[in-house]
Amino acid sequence: MESTDKQQHTVSGAEITLDGVSKIYRGQQAPAVDNISLTVPAGEIVMFVGPSGCGKTTTLKMINRLIEPTSGTISIGGENIRAKKVDELRRTIGYVIQGGSLFPHMSVAKNISIVPKLLGWNTSRVKDRVDELLDLVGLDAAKYRDRYPRELSGGQQQRVGVARGLAADPPVILMDEPFGAVDPITRQRLQDELLSIQRELHKTIVCVTHDIDEAIKLGDRVLILQEGAHVAQYDTPEVVLSSPANDFAQDFVGAGSSLKRLSLARIADLELKTPTTAKVGDSTAQVRSRAEANGDGSVIVLDDRNRPLGWPWLRQLTGEKIVQPSGDLINLDSRATLNDALDTMLVSGHGGAVVTGDRDAYLGVIDFKTVTDFIEEMQREAETETKAAPAAGSDEHPASRISIAPTDEELDGGREG
Known part of the structure; x- marks a missing residue:
C-alpha cells in the first residue's frame, strides 16, 4: 500500500x-555521539x-548545524553540509520543535512567511504560500491568518x-519532540495530520521522540539509539517489533511489543463502510428519506470540499435544509492505526469513526466489528505461526506473537523511555 502511494507521488x-559522525563536548571524556553512520532514504520518515x-x-x-560535529561528514542529497554557509543550509531545512516555537509578537501569517521573505519571495507569492500551507495543515486561512499565537x-x-517548517518547500524536515506538549487526543490528530501531509509531499523527515508507540506509528524506519548514539537497531517497524536486534532494543520496545504490533495495521488495510452522506444546504426531507431507505439512523454531513463536518442522528435533523452540525467531529486519517481507531470508537456514540484522506477528504466509516474481526484474524494467523514455530527453548522471541488479551504490562503501554 505504502509503496503504491509513493509511486503515485513525486518524492520531494x-x-x-551520516558517515562516522561524532560529537565530543569540551571537558567530557565520553562522546555525546560516537561514530554514528546511517542513511535516511529520500522521502521517508525516520x-x-x-x-x-x-x-x-x-x-x-548536527544535520542543520545547530550543533557542529567534532568529526565525520553529513551529506544531504549527496552534498556535504559544510559546503554551504550555515544560514543558507538552514533555509533549505525545515525545523519543527515542541510547542511550535512561534514568535508571540507576529501573526500566524508572519510566522509562516519568515523564511520565504528571507529568500526574497514577493508579497503575492508569500500570501499564496501561507494560505496553501494553512489549508494543508487543516486550518482555515481566512480565520487563522491574522491571529497571534496566544x-x-x-x-x-x-x-x-x-x-512554517514547510514554508520554503525544503527537501528535509527535522522535528524534535514535535507533539510532546499536547494532550493525547490532539497528539493523535497531529500525528494523523503529519501522515496525511507526508502522503502528499513525501519529504525526508527525521523526527526525535521518546515514545516508541509514536515511532512505530509514524516511521517508515525506526532508529533505536543507546548512550553515545550507538545504534541498537535501525530497521522497519515490523522488524523492530518482531525481531529486536539485541537486549537493549528488546528492553526498549518493552513488554507490550505484541500489543504494539496492532500499530502496524492501518485503517487503509480494512474495508470502509459507506453510510448515507449529505451536504450542507441539502433538503432535510430528502436526506432523511435516503437514510431510512439505506437503513441508517444517522448521516455524515460534508462541506463543499467533501470534508466531514458532523455525524448527526436523524432525530437531530430539523428545518428544511441541512445545516452545519454543532460539536467537534473526530476524524481519523486512513493511515491511522487500529489502536487509534479503537480509542476513537470508544468515545463515539456511533460504534465507528469517520475516515479521511488527503486534505481531510471524506473516505468512509470504519466500524467496531470490522476492526475486531481483523484483530481476530490476526490472532488466528499468529496461532498458526506459533504451532509451526520451533518448540520451546528455541530462538523464537515472544515479541513475534500477537495477543488480543493484553497483560497488565501491555495495557500500561510498555516503556516510553
Missing part, C-alpha cells in the same frame, strides 16, 4: 547520509528513539509550526 525529499541522554537530539541538530490552542500552534 533528499537522502541524508524516527530517532531512545532514552534521555542517548544523543538523538544532538544527532538531529489566540491559538496548543494543537493549533503546533500545526502552524509545521506549516
Whole structure:
C-alpha cells in the first residue's frame, strides 16, 4: 500500500547520509555521539528513539548545524553540509520543535512567511504560500491568518509550526519532540495530520521522540539509539517489533511489543463502510428519506470540499435544509492505526469513526466489528505461526506473537523511555 502511494507521488525529499559522525563536548571524556553512520532514504520518515541522554537530539541538530560535529561528514542529497554557509543550509531545512516555537509578537501569517521573505519571495507569492500551507495543515486561512499565537490552542500552534517548517518547500524536515506538549487526543490528530501531509509531499523527515508507540506509528524506519548514539537497531517497524536486534532494543520496545504490533495495521488495510452522506444546504426531507431507505439512523454531513463536518442522528435533523452540525467531529486519517481507531470508537456514540484522506477528504466509516474481526484474524494467523514455530527453548522471541488479551504490562503501554 505504502509503496503504491509513493509511486503515485513525486518524492520531494533528499537522502541524508551520516558517515562516522561524532560529537565530543569540551571537558567530557565520553562522546555525546560516537561514530554514528546511517542513511535516511529520500522521502521517508525516520524516527530517532531512545532514552534521555542517548544523543538523538544532538544527532538531529548536527544535520542543520545547530550543533557542529567534532568529526565525520553529513551529506544531504549527496552534498556535504559544510559546503554551504550555515544560514543558507538552514533555509533549505525545515525545523519543527515542541510547542511550535512561534514568535508571540507576529501573526500566524508572519510566522509562516519568515523564511520565504528571507529568500526574497514577493508579497503575492508569500500570501499564496501561507494560505496553501494553512489549508494543508487543516486550518482555515481566512480565520487563522491574522491571529497571534496566544489566540491559538496548543494543537493549533503546533500545526502552524509545521506549516512554517514547510514554508520554503525544503527537501528535509527535522522535528524534535514535535507533539510532546499536547494532550493525547490532539497528539493523535497531529500525528494523523503529519501522515496525511507526508502522503502528499513525501519529504525526508527525521523526527526525535521518546515514545516508541509514536515511532512505530509514524516511521517508515525506526532508529533505536543507546548512550553515545550507538545504534541498537535501525530497521522497519515490523522488524523492530518482531525481531529486536539485541537486549537493549528488546528492553526498549518493552513488554507490550505484541500489543504494539496492532500499530502496524492501518485503517487503509480494512474495508470502509459507506453510510448515507449529505451536504450542507441539502433538503432535510430528502436526506432523511435516503437514510431510512439505506437503513441508517444517522448521516455524515460534508462541506463543499467533501470534508466531514458532523455525524448527526436523524432525530437531530430539523428545518428544511441541512445545516452545519454543532460539536467537534473526530476524524481519523486512513493511515491511522487500529489502536487509534479503537480509542476513537470508544468515545463515539456511533460504534465507528469517520475516515479521511488527503486534505481531510471524506473516505468512509470504519466500524467496531470490522476492526475486531481483523484483530481476530490476526490472532488466528499468529496461532498458526506459533504451532509451526520451533518448540520451546528455541530462538523464537515472544515479541513475534500477537495477543488480543493484553497483560497488565501491555495495557500500561510498555516503556516510553
